[in-house]
Amino acid sequence: MAEQYREGKARFYASECTNLSAKLPVFYNPVMKLNRDVAVWVVKTLITKDVNNVPHEDVTSFGYTCSDSSKPNACRYKPKSICLGMEASGVRAVRMALEADAENIIANDASKDAFEAMQKNIELNNITNAVKASNKDVKQLLAEGNLYDYIDIDPFGTPVYYAESAINALSKNGVLAVTATDTSCLCGRFVNACIKKYSSRPLNNGFNKETGVRILVWKMQEIALKQGKVLLPIFAHSSNHYMRAYLKQVPLKEEDIKTKQGYILYCHKCLNRYVSQVMEGECCNTKMAYAGPLWLGSLWDKELLDEFSLIPHIREESLIDVPWHYDVHKVAKAYKKEAVKMDYLINALQKNGFKASRTHFKPEGVRTDADINSIASLL
Numbered sequence: 001m002a003e004q005y006r007e008g009k010a011r012f013y014a015s016e017c018t019n020l021s022a023k024l025p026v027f028y029n030p031v032m033k034l035n036r037d038v039a040v041w042v043v044k045t046l047i048t049k050d051v052n053n054v055p056h057e058d059v060t061s062f063g064y065t066c067s068d069s070s071k072p073n074a075c076r077y078k079p080k081s082i083c084l085g086m087e088a089s090g091v092r093a094v095r096m097a098l099e100a101d102a103e104n105i106i107a108n109d110a111s112k113d114a115f116e117a118m119q120k121n122i123e124l125n126n127i128t129n130a131v132k133a134s135n136k137d138v139k140q141l142l143a144e145g146n147l148y149d150y151i152d153i154d155p156f157g158t159p160v161y162y163a164e165s166a167i168n169a170l171s172k173n174g175v176l177a178v179t180a181t182d183t184s185c186l187c188g189r190f191v192n193a194c195i196k197k198y199s200s201r202p203l204n205n206g207f208n209k210e211t212g213v214r215i216l217v218w219k220m221q222e223i224a225l226k227q228g229k230v231l232l233p234i235f236a237h238s239s240n241h242y243m244r245a246y247l248k249q250v251p252l253k254e255e256d257i258k259t260k261q262g263y264i265l266y267c268h269k270c271l272n273r274y275v276s277q278v279m280e281g282e283c284c285n286t287k288m289a290y291a292g293p294l295w296l297g298s299l300w301d302k303e304l305l306d307e308f309s310l311i312p313h314i315r316e317e318s319l320i321d322v323p324w325h326y327d328v329h330k331v332a333k334a335y336k337k338e339a340v341k342m343d344y345l346i347n348a349l350q351k352n353g354f355k356a357s358r359t360h361f362k363p364e365g366v367r368t369d370a371d372i373n374s375i376a377s378l379l
């Protein structure tokens, strides 16, 4: 039974979503609104950032063209092409057209029902000039030889199976956005499944979601490197039951990012951790656990975040370049101390010369460049 919904500026039809299942003819999950909000924000921000910062003659970023070269700060750059490869109802495409003013959007889904719903929804929102519906296997669509400035892969489960095709179809400065809903493997509950899918070891500890996102980023980078391309994350988050990463193709060499890939060694006893290029280490007289290989660099392009407010704490945590955070409850337990209020601890860390902020990854998490002993001493 089709229902009419509203999300952002879009009105659209999709299957009734009370019993959510991948088998629904036209899948729509209202919980994923934030996923779409951020995707719309990314596209919109990349458009406006280029308007403000890039002189006409330098417009190479994100495949934009200038519509009025006589007005340096008033003209608009439009993405040449956007491919939303697994679109279901088309709500993401409709919202990008209406809210980010994006054009040349291909909204694709392999399901016939989804395709028909997308056609209807594109007409309903009067955006036939901006969005075209397509009904193909996403890999087939991406193999047709067109290059896209933004590709969105939003599957049930892992995006790994689609990544090679997507990266192959990415334009010179294009952005790849991927959702992973297989979080129980990326977060370390099913270690072997993660090793099999991502060729990387997860770690079930106080910062396991962040480690999962970093494994996802690393895996996309590795697939890109096989094609001689370098991807850098410009934004990433873990929300509800999924993880999401946005990676931009950049004119760097493999060796430029290799130093920021590696392992995190971790002691389950004292919660000490450090980055390493090898997976072996010792702490508290025992062999350390490890996660990786994974991405150790920043997850966010700080320049994009000036006015970002969709997910609390990402702006502040983006300023602290460490590949983990600390679960304050776990630190308190390990060191037999009382857990203090987060604001108190963050303040105390800052007063002691450390960087410190909350993290969007968990309410009891603090991102800081302080070591475990300094944190424990402040509890």
Ligand SMILES: C[S@@+](CC[C@H](N)C(=O)[O-])C[C@H]1O[C@@H](n2cnc3c(N)ncnc32)[C@H](O)[C@@H]1O
Pocket: 027, 028, 029, 032, 036, 085, 086, 087, 088, 089, 090, 091, 092, 108, 109, 110, 111, 114, 136, 137, 138, 139, 154, 155, 156
């Ligand atoms: C999680 S849903 C997408 C939700 C949508 N992006 C949104 O924001 O509402 C996954 C979609 O992928 C489609 N799909 C699954 N395998 C596919 C394939 N190989 N090619 C294209 N679409 C596929 C399914 O029909 C389903 O509609």
Ligand SMILES: [Zn+2]
Pocket: 267, 268, 269, 270, 271, 272, 283, 284
């Ligand atoms: Zn230890």
